[in-house]
Amino acid sequence: MTDVVVKRSVMIAGHRTSVSLEAPFWDALREIAMIKGASVASLIVEIDSHRSDSNLSSAIRLFVLAHYREATSTITGKRQV
8 A cells, every 4th residue: 555645835934844744644634633623734833843853744744643542542541652
């Protein structure tokens, strides 16, 4: 299974940068933004402000993973490691 990597341009701190993510990650990011009542752009700015030395694409993937792991642990009552 290969997912197409989609490159999008986003505005962060007044400058444009590009982010490359597989289509399912863009879909998940849109879903999370909708749940939070935020725009995808504002969510990316938030992720960017909390990332350490990782690149933005990796930080977004980790954010999406953490979101769904937390959601899973809430449903199952088990804490993810």
